[in-house]
Amino acid sequence: xxxxxxxxxxxxxxxxxxxxxxxxxxxxxxxxxxxxxxxxxxxxxxxxxxxxxxxxxxxxxxxxxxxxxxxxxxxxxxxxxxxxxxxxxxxxxxxxxxxxxxxxxxxxxxxxxxxxxxxxxxxxxxxxxxxxxxxxxxxxxxxxxxxxxxxxxxxxxxxxxxxxxxxxxxxxxxxxxxxxxxxxxxxxxxxxxxxxxxxxx
Amino acid sequence: xxxxxxxxxxxxxxxxxxxxxxxxxxxxxxxxxxxxxxxxxxxxxxxxxxxxxxxxxxxxxxxxxxxxxxxxxxxxxxxxxxxxxxxxxxxxxxxxxxxxxxxxxxxxxxxxxxxxxxxxxxxxxxxxxxxxxxxxxxxxxxxxxxxxxxxxxxxxxxxxxxxxxxxxxxxxxxxxxxxxxxxxxxxxxxxxxxxxxxxxxxxxxxxxxxxxxxxxx
Numbered sequence: 001x002x003x004x005x006x007x008x009x010x011x012x013x014x015x016x017x018x019x020x021x022x023x024x025x026x027x028x029x030x031x032x033x034x035x036x037x038x039x040x041x042x043x044x045x046x047x048x049x050x051x052x053x054x055x056x057x058x059x060x061x062x063x064x065x066x067x068x069x070x071x072x073x074x075x076x077x078x079x080x081x082x083x084x085x086x087x088x089x090x091x092x093x094x095x096x097x098x099x100x101x102x103x104x105x106x107x108x109x110x111x112x113x114x115x116x117x118x119x120x121x122x123x124x125x126x127x128x129x130x131x132x133x134x135x136x137x138x139x140x141x142x143x144x145x146x147x148x149x150x151x152x153x154x155x156x157x158x159x160x161x162x163x164x165x166x167x168x169x170x171x172x173x174x175x176x177x178x179x180x181x182x183x184x185x186x187x188x189x190x191x192x193x194x195x196x197x198x199x200x201x
Numbered sequence: 202x203x204x205x206x207x208x209x210x211x212x213x214x215x216x217x218x219x220x221x222x223x224x225x226x227x228x229x230x231x232x233x234x235x236x237x238x239x240x241x242x243x244x245x246x247x248x249x250x251x252x253x254x255x256x257x258x259x260x261x262x263x264x265x266x267x268x269x270x271x272x273x274x275x276x277x278x279x280x281x282x283x284x285x286x287x288x289x290x291x292x293x294x295x296x297x298x299x300x301x302x303x304x305x306x307x308x309x310x311x312x313x314x315x316x317x318x319x320x321x322x323x324x325x326x327x328x329x330x331x332x333x334x335x336x337x338x339x340x341x342x343x344x345x346x347x348x349x350x351x352x353x354x355x356x357x358x359x360x361x362x363x364x365x366x367x368x369x370x371x372x373x374x375x376x377x378x379x380x381x382x383x384x385x386x387x388x389x390x391x392x393x394x395x396x397x398x399x400x401x402x403x404x405x406x407x408x409x410x411x412x413x414x415x416x417x418x
Contacts, residue, residue, distance in 0.1 A: 002331075009306050059215075066223070070222070072233070073232050167226075168227045171223055174223075175222070175226075179220060
C-alpha cells in the first residue's frame with residue numbers, strides 16, 4: 001500500500017469524487033465544530049480578541065506536516081506525487097491581501113462561508129453571493145490583469161529547497177513557531193480581555 | 202514520570218508530542234529520499250527470460266492496422282528524431298523525461314527507441330516505479346524498418362514463407378514503406394526514403410504535450 005492512493009490508482013476518478021464528498025463533509029463538520037461557522041469568531045481574530053483561528057489553523061498545519069513528513073520518511077507516502085501549487089510571489093501577496101480584506105469585512109473565508117450557509121446563516125448567504133459576483137468580475141477583467149497574474153513566477157518551490165535547509169530542520173522550526181504562536185496567543189487573549197473587560201467569545 | 206504526564210493538561214500533552222516529533226524530525230532525514238523503490242527482482246528477471254515483456258514489430262503492426270487503442274506507444278528518442286520519423290500513433294517522451302511523464306500506471310505502455318538499449322532502461326525505470334503493463338518493442342525502430350517498412354524477400358523461400366512475404370508486402374505498403382524484392386537495393390540503404398509520418402498512415406501522431414490536468418484548490 002502506498003499513498004497518495006489516487007496517484008497509485010487504488011481507485012478511479014469516479015470513486016475519487018465519492019471520497020472527496022466524504023472528506024468534504026468531514027471537513028465541514030470539523031470547521032463547524034471549531035466554531036468557524038460564526039463570523040464574529042472569525043473576525044475577532046483580526047482584532048486579537050480571540051485567537052481561535054490562529055490556534056485551529058496552526059494545529060491543523062502542524063498535524064498535517066508531522067503526519068506527511070513521517071509517513072513519507074518511512075516510505076508510505078510518495079511526496080513527489082503530492083501536488084504543489086506553483087508560486088507567483090507578488091500576485092499571490094496582492095491576492096492574499098484582497099482575500100484578507102474580504103475576510104475582515106465579511107467575516108468569512110470561502111470555505112467557512114459554505115459551512116455558515118449550511119447552518120442557515122443569512123450573512124453567509126450574502127457573502128457567498130458576493131463571492132460568486134466577485135468571481136464573475138475577476139473572470140471578465142482577467143485579460144486586463146493576465147500579465148500581472150502570471151508575473152513573478154518562481155515555479156514549485158518549498159521552504160527547504162529555497163533556503164537550502166534540511167526538511168527535518170524546517171519541520172522542527174515550524175513546530176517551534178507554532179508552539180510560540182500558541183503561547184503568545186494565550187497571553188495576548190488574557191491581555192486583551194483585561195483591557196476590554198470582555199469575556200473571550 | 203507517569204505522574205508528571207497525567208498532571209499535564211491536554212494542550213500541554215499535545216505540545217510536548219509535537220515538540221518531540223519535531224526534534225526527531227531533525228535527524229530523520231529527507232522525506233523525498235525516504236520513498237524507497239521496491240523491485241521484485243525475481244519477476245523482473247523471469248519476464249526478461251521468457252520474453253513476456255516484449256512485443257514484436259509484427260504484432261505491433263497488426264495492432265495498428267486493426268486500430269487497437271488499448272496501448273500507449275512511447276518514442277524514447279529525441280524530439281528531433283521523432284519529428285523525422287516515428288511509428289504512427291506514438292507519443293514522444295525522451296528517456297530523461299520518462300520518470301516525470303504523465304503516463305498512467307494502469308496503461309499498457311509499449312516503449313521503443315532505435316534499438317533495445319534505451320527502451321530497456323526506461324522499462325526498468327517504469328517497472329520499478331510500479332507501472333504494471335510495460336513492454337519493449339523487440340528490436341526497436343531498427344527492427345520496425347527492417348521487418349515492417351522494408352521487408353526483404355526470403356532467399357530460397359518455401360511456399361509458406363512466400364505467402365507470408367506477400368502479406369508483409371501489404372503491411373509495408375500500409376505503413377508507407379516498400380518491400381525489397383531485389384536484394385541489391387538494400388546494399389545502398391541511403392536511397393531508402395522513410396515515409397512521412399502523416400502520409401499514408403491511419404493514425405496521425407499524437408501531440409507530444411497532452412493536456413495536463415489542473416490540480417489543487
